[in-house]
Amino acid sequence: MAGRSDKLVIAISSRALFNLEDSHRVFEEQGLEAFSAYQIERENDVLEKGEAFHLVEKFLQINHLLEGEPQVEVILLSRNSADTGLRVFNSIEHYGLDITRAAFCNGESPYRYIAPFGCHLFLSSDGRDVRQALEQGVAAATLIAGGAREHRDDILRFAFDGDAVIFSDEAEKIFKRDGLAAFAAAERASAQKPLGGGPFKGFLEALQRLQSQFSADTCPIRTALVTARSAPAHERVIRTLRAWNVRIDESIFLGGLPKGEFLRAFGADVFFDDQPSHCVSAAEHVATGHVPHGVANEVD
Template sequence: MPVTLEAELVVAISSRTLFDLEDSHAVFEREGVEPYSAYQIEREGEILDPGVAFPLVRKLLRLNEGRERPLVEVILLSRNSADTGLRIFNSIEHHGLGITRAAFTNGSPPWRYVEPFGADLFLSADAGDVAEALRAGCAAAALGPGAVARAPVDDEIRIAFDGDAVLFSDEAERVFREQGLDAFQAAERSAARDPLSGGPFKGFLQALQRIQAAFPFAASPIRTALVTARGAPAHERVIRTLRAWEIRIDEALFLGGMDKTPFLKAFGADIFFDDQHGHVERASGAVATGHVPHGVANEPEAGDGAARLEGGGQNP
């Protein structure tokens, strides 16, 4: 029987988010494929430094230690060829990462393999690949490849999510952008008992909950947080939606338009997912932050609205 990964949390990750490949990528951008290939092959014995997602990946893989069957599978999806990818696998081995599966596509879009691998999450430095993975139904986020890999606070895995257009659909955010805060508050109060539709990260949160269920409640190695600019009275619909989904969130922060960054630092987030560029830019200076290019905030005509939202309103 073929091996399947149905029971594991499957995270697909690009080489540029796992390791610091900015020098070699600059060679590719400046000189092209052949000089890039020569650069990588000449340096295949040189170990790569950790990238922005490296600390999270290491923590996730530690969940497999001492277990007969792994809880987490991390898969490398890379635009490198198998030849130039040898340096990446040498670095994986050096750092002691339990990554054994990979797809090297030699310049072709690697997002095509998220579905065959059954990925619950795809992290990449390529925004185009992320957008295509989202369209294919996989939770996906773009991480800035130049960001510094920060030392984790401790061994607990802390993952934070924005609400609207990430965990939930963007239906409520559309009301806010089109009709303003008062209409948004009134609509959410009226629909408080109507669960929101799921967003692109609902399935990933459910997969995390399966991992949490493998441990006693008080000893779970994963802690999740909802960090949203919603405030009362728009909080009730969110709480009732999670209850209807039977999904556990360990912490829920309703910030009423306050900057999320200090709260993410206090939570000790290993990664944070948000759909709005302004939130991502601010938070990425403190924690690893993935942009989720989904929903009304990422539609071309949303530029003026995005600027208005980032001005401090109680945007969801």
């Protein structure tokens, strides 16, 4: 979706930005009042970095590379109250993150503030909030614990699955219903027909607009399509991106091979996939966001 300005805006939950597992356990086992007391008692204790911390850090560094108004922004959306959220902001200040806008919702889902803030992407540890964001037409993913890594350079690397993430799930439905041979035949027959857009199409387009402000050799962002597709199903993907006038820096057609090693070789700061099993596998290597969209996530 489009924001209110030309900025690229990412919304992130406090549990994605910082490691809040201990306090979240208190909330689940003892309730909101005990959780609030726990956070207030520790509001001067700096929180450990969470799954999305290094992604956010690299993202905000982009503003230092461009002259004029900031071109990227991170919004904090939290189920915390403003009172308990003081610990979160103290930690933001400690790490020197330029995050100034936030919504603290005191136990309620913050997804309803995604549109007013003009967000292009929402990252959270709460799958319910992510699904509600997707229903609003915003790219969103549930971050899976365990895959975050610090990388050796400042290049921000986004990796995306294709079907049901960048593209619609129309081809994936054929694969699930009729099998691989039928999928390959349908894709060969439809090679000249662009695929429909998936939930991350708008975010990818906004990311490319930001990339276009840099020369090819100085751009701090790289993108990769990492898909289980193989030839001949690659042609429709390439022609679809061409029809959208969207450029992907690297395209990797794996023909069903596990994605993790390839994502690590690319150096992905985050990978987005709709298939839960692919996400679990990828999270062993890189930070991974599950996109609960499309036929792979329908409840039977």
